[in-house]
Amino acid sequence: MKRNWLVALIALMLVLAACGGDGGTDTTEDGGTDTTQAGDGGDGEEITLRILSGNVGAEFESNEIAADLFMEQNPGITVEVVATPDFVEDRLGQYLQLFEAQSPEGDVFQIDVIWPGDLAEHLIDLNEYGGADEVAGHFPAIVENNTVDGKLLGVPWFTDAGLLYYRTDLLEKYNLDPPETWAELEAAATTIQEGERADGNQDFWGFVWQGNAYEGLTCDALEWVASAGGGSIIEPDGTITINNDAAIEVVNQAAGWVGTISPPGVTSYGEEDARGVWQAGNAAFMRNWPYAFSLGNADDSEIAGMFDVSPLPGATSGQSAATLGGWQLAVSKYSEHPEEAAKLAFFMAGESEQKRRAIDYSLNPTIESLYEDAEVLEASPFFGDLFDVFTNAVARPSTVTAPNYSDVSSLFFNSVHSVLTGSADAEDAFLELELDLVDQTGFDTGSP
Amino acid sequence: MALATEEKAKEKKGSQSELAKGEQRLAYWLLVPTLVILLAIAFYPLGSVFYSSFTNDTFASEVETDFVGFQNYSDLLSITFAELPQELDDSGQPVIDPDTGEPEYLSPVQVLPRQPRAYREVFTFGLFGNQYVLGATDADFVLSIIDTLIFTVTTIILEVIIGLGIALVLNVPFRGRGSMRAAMLVPWAILTAVSSRIWEWMFIDTRAGLFNIVFQNLGLTDGQTAFLANESFQLPAAIIIDVWKTTPFMALLLLAGLALIPSELYEAADVDGASKWNQFTSITLPLLRPTLAVALVFRTLDALRVFDLFQIVFAQSKYSMASFAYYELIDSQRLGYSSAASVVIFLLITIFAVVYIRSLGIGEDD
Structure with a gap:
């Protein structure tokens, strides 16, 4: 009988482990920590600040450089840069776990343009540390986005808008112009893909983008819908507009790309997956954020100097839409050194840092004057050419749906994803989405 | 067999020496740390999971928490079956897909109930020439x-x-x-x-x-x-x-x-x-x-x-x-x-x- 007990005990332990297991095992994404020591750390006045930031492209490297600069200027403060997951959902998850524990482990957080409303209760008001002066030269719309109930929750760090990357050499080879409509893009992508495959590159695709079921698909699909005059899912006045013919048509059109001009696996792509195909020279067009510009021109890139960017196509010429992205630096309410943390945030989002990041990493400044800076424009000429794209980008409905934006977004991207993978047709998917959004938000429906 | 052994054990208990009793007490005391640890690291978290499963508690937020009874469970596990009727055109004739020659059916979203709670499609399947859909409140x-x-x-x-x-x-x-x-x-x-x-x-x-x-x-x-x-x-x-x-x-x-x-x-x-x-x-x-x-x-x-x-x-x-x-x-x-x-x-x-x-x-x- 003894063994019987032993087995039962083991079974119980496994069962218990199952119950506790779902939150605790999230150490799977790369959480690389890098400490750069300054000073001996032995005296009591040594302060350590931890900044949790992205690891997309060269972000981590850039932040390490910024941390070193800050430490040089501020002896006695050690800055640790902590890389967080690429997928914004996973990153938010990591932040929330720290916030739930009210942990002082994180001081400065890189937060998405859609989060200030959702995270408000965990962030300090930067105005208490002179934030108003710091953000004076920044784009007012972004500062406004970071202000909740009169509190400045984040200092704008870099802004983002969806862009169309295209291969200048291939357009020339096939005698094509940069496409201005989705139909033109389809035609050009088909021509180039057929041509390049006939020339021996079997892995060549026309167009790569972000099709995985995650926030990135919300951005991409919002661009399609808005560029077709299909509204912006939920309008700023709280009208649910997604279930309309223009939106249905353009999403069906996008579903037609999967497996034809875009790889079948595009429905599992994030930003870095798309950039991987693109930078290996295996795509004619790519939808991505500005960060891919400097990386595409880096020494290890197959396509350095062979591409350019333009506004995304629209349903008709000139009807282009780009989703507004971008990241802010915020300070946690649970930080033990809020004043120093705010100082670090202001430094990293300050003019000299933004300029360095614009030149070295093509990360868009949020300070208006930098768009006229000669050095910046020399490194990333498109900042000047596409200034309107950055200032007129379409916002996701995060303000109007706060604090439920992430649910709204996941309803939307799951719905679009089901159309892209062919498990639903757009008409049914958007009818159901509309009903779900009504349930979720309580808003009325209308036309865009 | 088992009963007899137990009785024997009981008899033995009655005639236990002081020494044996003392050892038994010591054994219990020695078990206490293990039990405390077990309570703290296994049963407390488990209990709190059970407790919060009856609430609408929000993670990483100080939003007020209410007791919601079995609401979460019924949202998780409610399922329904429905037959998908054939799609009819204006004259009442079934619509036939021109590509496959198969009749077309209404889509699940038009068939599944939405009140008082919305059901979503889990999957559809054919049985005896009819199409059915399994719907769930949380597909x-x-x-x-x-x-x-x-x-x-x-x-x-x-x-x-x-x-x-x-x-x-x-x-x-x-x-x-x-x-x-x-x-x-x-x-x-x-x-x-x-x-x-x-x-x-x-x-x-x-x-x-x-x-x-x-x-x-x-x-x-x-x-x-x-x-x-x-x-x-x-x-x-x-x-x-x-x-x-x-x-x-x-x-x-x-x-x-x-x-x-x-x-x-x-x-x-x-x-x-x-x-x-x-x-x-x-x-x-x-x-x-x-x-x-x-x-x-x-x-x-x-x-x-x-x-x-x-x-x-x-x-x-x-x-x-x-x-x-x-x-x-x-x-x-x-x-x-x-x-x-x-x-x-x-x-x-x-x-x-x-x-x-x-x-x-x-x-x-x-």
Whole structure:
């Protein structure tokens, strides 16, 4: 009988482990920590600040450089840069776990343009540390986005808008112009893909983008819908507009790309997956954020100097839409050194840092004057050419749906994803989405 | 029998010496730290999960929490079946798909009830010429239960068969057996997080991936199959990864069981002229049964709570029960709802454990 007990005990332990297991095992994404020591750390006045930031492209490297600069200027403060997951959902998850524990482990957080409303209760008001002066030269719309109930929750760090990357050499080879409509893009992508495959590159695709079921698909699909005059899912006045013919048509059109001009696996792509195909020279067009510009021109890139960017196509010429992205630096309410943390945030989002990041990493400044800076424009000429794209980008409905934006977004991207993978047709998917959004938000429906 | 023994034990108790009583008291005191630790690290969290599963608690927020009774459970588990009527045109004639010649049916979203609660399509199926739909208030969770069960059953069967084969081979003495045994364990020793990533790259949707290049060279595909994005390949891919990783563990357990079988039995069987197959079915399998049962319990309970593989490889495009609970907690911040999902997982696993222990009669044969 003894063994019987032993087995039962083991079974119980496994069962218990199952119950506790779902939150605790999230150490799977790369959480690389890098400490750069300054000073001996032995005296009591040594302060350590931890900044949790992205690891997309060269972000981590850039932040390490910024941390070193800050430490040089501020002896006695050690800055640790902590890389967080690429997928914004996973990153938010990591932040929330720290916030739930009210942990002082994180001081400065890189937060998405859609989060200030959702995270408000965990962030300090930067105005208490002179934030108003710091953000004076920044784009007012972004500062406004970071202000909740009169509190400045984040200092704008870099802004983002969806862009169309295209291969200048291939357009020339096939005698094509940069496409201005989705139909033109389809035609050009088909021509180039057929041509390049006939020339021996079997892995060549026309167009790569972000099709995985995650926030990135919300951005991409919002661009399609808005560029077709299909509204912006939920309008700023709280009208649910997604279930309309223009939106249905353009999403069906996008579903037609999967497996034809875009790889079948595009429905599992994030930003870095798309950039991987693109930078290996295996795509004619790519939808991505500005960060891919400097990386595409880096020494290890197959396509350095062979591409350019333009506004995304629209349903008709000139009807282009780009989703507004971008990241802010915020300070946690649970930080033990809020004043120093705010100082670090202001430094990293300050003019000299933004300029360095614009030149070295093509990360868009949020300070208006930098768009006229000669050095910046020399490194990333498109900042000047596409200034309107950055200032007129379409916002996701995060303000109007706060604090439920992430649910709204996941309803939307799951719905679009089901159309892209062919498990639903757009008409049914958007009818159901509309009903779900009504349930979720309580808003009325209308036309865009 | 059992009763008699118990009575005897009671009799003994009455006549216990002071010394024995003192020792017993000491034993209880010595057990106290273990019990306290068990309470703190196992029963307290479990209890708090049970408690919050009856609330609408929000993760990482100070929003007020209300008691909601069984609301979370009914949201998670309500399902309904509905027949899909044929689509009729204006004249009342059924619409026929011009491509396939099959009649068209109304889409599930038009058929499934939305009041008082909205049901979503889990899947549709045909039966006796009619089309039906399974709807659920939380289609993702119901689907994750189905997927996890399929994953569990398939991986366990494959792991037992392959693991037993490996164990039988490694149980035979041959030169280099020690290093073979060590080599066999490598997949199991690699962290799931790492091995999942490795497999993710092998399954990548272009010819940069191993599988695509192999299949293309064999002339089976064009080398652009999206194994991890295409719904029909997702579960098979997950099963392959898990079988690769966990078969060594199964083999190791079974090897230990094989080592316990006395070789005299086989010698005797040889003398009696029993064939190898007879020896396997009449000696090896019955004597391996207790070990096999333990291995099955281990693996089944482990597979039912699979999390890391699904979270890393599929994120939100395919859920296991545990990764569903994770995303409800972390992404949607619904602590109460996620707790309810965890409790459902807990109960399911408990049922499996009880059924196993009963039906396999673990420990009863001694």
